Amino acid sequence: MSAAPKHDVYQAIADSSRREMLMLLAKNDASIKEISEHFSISRTAIVKHLNVLSDAKLVSDRKAGRSKIYSLQPEQLAEVKEWVSYFEQFWDNKISMLKNLVESDFEE
Amino acid sequence: MSAAPKHDVYQAIADSSRREMLMLLAKNDASIKEISEHFSISRTAIVKHLNVLSDAKLVSDRKAGRSKIYSLQPEQLAEVKEWVSYFEQFWDNKISMLKNLVESDFEE
DNA sequence: TATACATAAAACCAAATGGTGTCATATCAA
DNA sequence: TTGATATGACACCATTTGGTTTTATGTATA
Incomplete structure (x- = not known):
């Protein structure tokens, strides 16, 4: 402490x-x-x-x-949320995989 | 182990x-x-x-x-995601804070 | 078959973790 | 002022954690 x-x-x-x-x-x-x-x-x-x-x-x-x-x-929990959300694409559903893919395409 | x-x-x-x-x-x-x-x-x-x-x-x-x-x-990370997301209302935006405040006023 | 490779298993260690109980200090209230 | 209340500060303890080294076992391959 x-x-x-x-x-x-x-x-x-x-x-x-x-x-x-x-x-x-x-x-x-x-x-x-x-x-x-x-x-x-x-x-x-x-x-x-x-x-x-x-x-x-x-x-x-x-x-x-x-x-x-x-x-x-x-506020610090946002860090955890972000870290975990990286993995969402691997479990959530095909839609979010697609969404993730599309979003990253627009960002870069 | x-x-x-x-x-x-x-x-x-x-x-x-x-x-x-x-x-x-x-x-x-x-x-x-x-x-x-x-x-x-x-x-x-x-x-x-x-x-x-x-x-x-x-x-x-x-x-x-x-x-x-x-x-x-x-898949197990979904548990963490859900737990963390409960707290989102407390940091995300003023609207949800206000919503929360109003709700707690009604409760007591 | 020998040999090198990838993992398994065990013994050991220091520090951190999650808990306890006891005693001291500050504060409110009668 | 005195007593009850709320917290602070310690000292202590067993177990877990994160790491090590050493020794053994199974598996390809030259």
Whole structure:
């Protein structure tokens, strides 16, 4: 949980607890305590996961009284989306293969 | 590298070497030896990565003489795509943000 | 048949990961 | 001010991860 971005977005979403946390924060901002209530693991473990997400810039936090409120910051997921979409041509359907082919023809 | 699917797709793509391998295999099927030539790590390490990818059903393999040929099997990436696309509404454009805001107002 | 080639299998290692529990500190509220 | 609440900071632990080297096995081919 250093200052240098030790965790990238792919690593951050590799853990199912962290994916659940992102889903939670997509609905509402939440404090550490509120987040903890949705999981069976210890608060310490929750905080560690949040640090990984924070490191990957998938969440931001602000202090409010004695609470620390986390917010979803989903922009980094665009990176994943783009990477995955490269592979779509190989599975989706013939139409998207064709679409992809046509688009790349126009671009270059 | 057990029979039970120990590695899921999110874990499999968490490593950049493995992501590169998938990109490689997207272009052409390749043997372990051919894949190794694109990386600076040992062949043993390559095989371990391929086992993780195989475990996550992102690649398949077939024997051909003394070679083992790996193929991309990208279907599992659809899971990732779907998961990520849930978050698109939060970053894509103002309209969907507004839509979301209005909807949440109605909910509470 | 020898030999070179491609992969398999095993033992080992350091560091990272995901978890725990305990104690300290800051803040709100009675 | 005192107590409850929310978080921060540590120290600790077992397992997994990503890597290594060494040794064995199966397969083409000169």
